[in-house]
Amino acid sequence: TNAQLAYDETLEFNVANVGKWLDGLFDGTTTTFKKSEPVPENNDGPVTVLVAKNFDSVVSGKPAFVKYYAPWCGHCKTL
Secondary structure, eight states: OOOOOOOOSSSSSSHHHHHHHHHHHHOOOOOOOOOOOOOOSSSOOOOOOOOOOTTHHHHTTTTOOOOOOTTHHHHHHHO
């Protein structure tokens, strides 16, 4: 798979948690973590908002046009 194994940023970064995460890498129990904005509560409008947590489930298996937009970018705001 293309899944990335990244440290879960919701966990406190300390020796015990990092050690547990590393042990999981070796025994296969570490799960993937995707850094993502929360999935929008209301996503029924004409434009579907995609975030990392819902991207695969919304886009997979069908043709899709995805426009990447950065809300902080001046160029994107003018589009």
